[in-house]
Each structure stands twice: as structure tokens, then as C-alpha cells.
Amino acid sequence: MKIVTLTLNPALDKSASVERMAPESKLRCSAPQLDAGGGGINVAKGIQRLGGACTAVFPVGGLNGQRLLGLLAAADIPVQTIDVAGETRENFSVLETGTGLQYRFTMPGTHLTETEADACLEAVRALAPTIIVASGSLPPGLPDTYYAKVAAFAKDIQAKFILDTSGAALQAAANEGLFLLKPNLGELSALVGVPKLEMNQVDDAAMEIIHRGKCAIVVVSLGPHGALLATRDGFVHVAAPIVEKRSTVGAGDSMVAGMVWALGQGKQPLEMAQAGVACGTAATMNPGTELFRPADVWRLLDWIQTFGKRYRFTDF
Numbered sequence: 264m265k266i267v268t269l270t271l272n273p274a275l276d277k278s279a280s281v282e283r284m285a286p287e288s289k290l291r292c293s294a295p296q297l298d299a300g301g302g303g304i305n306v307a308k309g310i311q312r313l314g315g316a317c318t319a320v321f322p323v324g325g326l327n328g329q330r331l332l333g334l335l336a337a338a339d340i341p342v343q344t345i346d347v348a349g350e351t352r353e354n355f356s357v358l359e360t361g362t363g364l365q366y367r368f369t370m371p372g373t374h375l376t377e378t379e380a381d382a383c384l385e386a387v388r389a390l391a392p393t394i395i396v397a398s399g400s401l402p403p404g405l406p407d408t409y410y411a412k413v414a415a416f417a418k419d420i421q422a423k424f425i426l427d428t429s430g431a432a433l434q435a436a437a438n439e440g441l442f443l444l445k446p447n448l449g450e451l452s453a454l455v456g457v458p459k460l461e462m463n464q465v466d467d468a469a470m471e472i473i474h475r476g477k478c479a480i481v482v483v484s485l486g487p488h489g490a491l492l493a494t495r496d497g498f499v500h501v502a503a504p505i506v507e508k509r510s511t512v513g514a515g516d517s518m519v520a521g522m523v524w525a526l527g528q529g530k531q532p533l534e535m536a537q538a539g540v541a542c543g544t545a546a547t548m549n550p551g552t553e554l555f556r557p558a559d560v561w562r563l564l565d566w567i568q569t570f571g572k573r574y575r576f577t578d579f
């Protein structure tokens with residue numbers, strides 16, 4: 264299996280901490296930490312952390328783009344990039360140490376033309392992937408239908424397409440058809456046209472997407488309740504172990520990384536969803552933007568595969 268992640272809206276993530284947030288006065292911050300960010304790039308970091316291999320494809324621009332490249336080179340993550348006119352965005356987050364609250368300032372993405380995005384797709388084609396993973400929002404400049412175009416492209420090159428995004432971009436791609444969707448509860452609600460689904464409506468809603476016939480697998484992530492896996496064979500709930508939660512930042516991307524890694528190992532859908540829940544939950548055990556520690560993942564996966572079976576969705 265050759266895995267490629269596509270990040271159309273990458274970011275340089277800068278984080279620092281301050282004792283207390285307050286207006287007007289100077290806020291004396293700790294030395295900032297820089298991380299490579301953006302959905303698909305986070306997924307690539309997660310896959311690599313699990314011992315898997317993948318290539319991250321994304322547009323780069325300006326000095327921030329160069330710093331992003333430097334961070335990924337230092338982490339030994341293979342990349343294929345397209346030079347673009349705009350400057351790669353920088354996001355900023357501040358941890359208020361006095362309260363443990365995190366403030367996340369997210370900048371608008373770098374403007375990307377459709378020609379520049381298409382050049383990224385050509386870079387993906389040249390890598391001849393069997394799995395393409397896209398995660399994150401679309402940047403300004405691209406139409407809401409762009410992930411639907413990626414879905415059609417994936418079918419054309421006979422690759423499995425896995426998508427984690429929201430809103431109109433998700434809707435359009437789901438209508439085009441793809442291998443796997445990972446909506447959270449809000450995203451699933453929007454997909455089936457309901458303001459807010461209740462927990463007991465999740466299985467019907469996920470099966471409705473499957474019965475539309477355009478999507479082989481739906482994994483609905485349910486935060487502390489784990490995930491619901493739906494395929495043509497039916498649905499099953501994967502419970503998340505109870506852990507001491509520090510920060511849920513990156514839980515969604517970690518979950519996608521776990522599932523893609525498992526697919527790359529030739530695992531079947533249930534084991535894939537279990538690996539996803541193990542990685543998502545392990546990510547919540549770490550503070551800040553840190554993803555997960557593999558040792559936590561293997562321990563949680565063991566729990567999910569042995570004790571987790573006793574729990575049924577109806578227990579909640």
C-alpha cells in the first residue's frame with residue numbers, strides 16, 4: 264500500500280504559554296514552539312509515529328513555507344511540494360498556564376488557485392498511491408467542490424480516498440463517492456440534513472450514507488464515546504477507554520492516522536476503526552498540540568480489542 268496525504272491548507276503552528284491572558288498589558292510569553300500543521304500533515308506525522316510510511320503533498324509559499332519544510336525534513340517525513348505565490352499561513356495558540364485553557368488563533372488559509380491545487384494532484388498522481396488521505400478545510404480560492412474533484416481523481420487512478428473535512432466541501436465529496444468518511448457528530452448531522460442528531464440516531468444516519476451507495480465505509484467519531492463503524496455489512500460501536508484527558512487538539516487527525524496506518528497493514532474495517540479510536544484517545548492524553556505516544560496506543564488498542572467487546576452501543 265502506498266499512502267499519500269494531501270494538505271491543501273497547511274500551516275506553521277506557533278505555540279507559547281502565558282500565566283494569565285489580559286487585555287491592554289504586555290503578555291510575557293514563553294519561548295514559542297513551532298510545529299508543522301494542517302490536517303493531512305498531522306495525519307502523515309501520526310502514520311510515521313506508528314512506524315508506517317507515507318508521503319505528504321502540499322503547497323508551500325514564502326518563508327513560513329520554508330520553515331514548514333525544515334520541520335518536516337527534521338522529522339524525516341517524505342514530502343512532495345508545489346511552490347505557490349501566497350505565503351504559507353501561521354497559526355498561533357496560547358496556553359494560559361494559570362487556568363490550563365488554550366486559546367487558538369487560526370488564520371485564514373493561504374489563497375490557492377485551482378491551477379495550483381491541480382498541480383498538487385499531479386504530484387499525487389506521480390507518486391502512484393493506493394491510498395489518498397485528505398484532511399482539513401479548503402483554502403480560500405478553491406470552490407467547495409474541490410474535494411469532489413479529488414474523489415473523482417482518486418477513482419480515476421484507482422486509489423482509495425479517505426476524507427476528513429466539513430460543510431459543503433464534505434457534502435460535495437460524499438455525493439461524488441469515496442472509500443471512507445470520518446465525520447464527527449456535527450458533520451454527520453449536516454450530511455443527513457438534520458440540525459443535531461441524538462446519540463441514538465447515529466447508527467441510522469451512518470447507514471443512510473452507506474445505503475446511498477457512494478461511500479464504502481463511514482466511521483463516525485464520537486469524542487469520549489469512541490466511534491461508530493458503518494459498512495454494507497452493518498454497524499458496530501467501538502468504545503473509547505476512559506483516560507485522563509489533557510487536550511483534545513489533534514484527536515481527529517490522530518484517529519485518521521491510526522485508521523490509515525491499519526489499512527496500510529491490510530487490516531479489516533473493525534480493526535481499522537479500533538486502531539483509530541486507540542490513536543484518537545491516546546492523543547487526548549497529551550497536552551497541547553502533541554499527537555499521541557505509540558506506547559499509549561498499543562496499550563489502549565489491547566484494551567479495546569479485549570474488554571471493549573463487552574460494551575454495546577445501547578449501553579450508553
Ligand SMILES: Nc1ncnc2c1ncn2[C@@H]1O[C@H](COP(=O)(O)OP(=O)(O)OP(=O)(O)O)[C@@H](O)[C@H]1O
Nearest residue numbers: 447484485486487489503513514515518540543544
Ligand atoms: N474526551 C475523550 N476521551 C476519550 N477519547 C476521546 C475523547 N475525545 C476524543 N477522543 C478520541 O478521539 C477520536 C476523535 O475525536 P472527536 O470525535 O472529538 O473528533 P473530531 O471532532 O473530528 O476532532 P477534531 O476537533 O480533532 O477534528 C474519538 O473517536 C475518540 O477515540
Ligand SMILES: [Mg+2]
Nearest residue numbers: 427447515516
Ligand atoms: Mg475533525
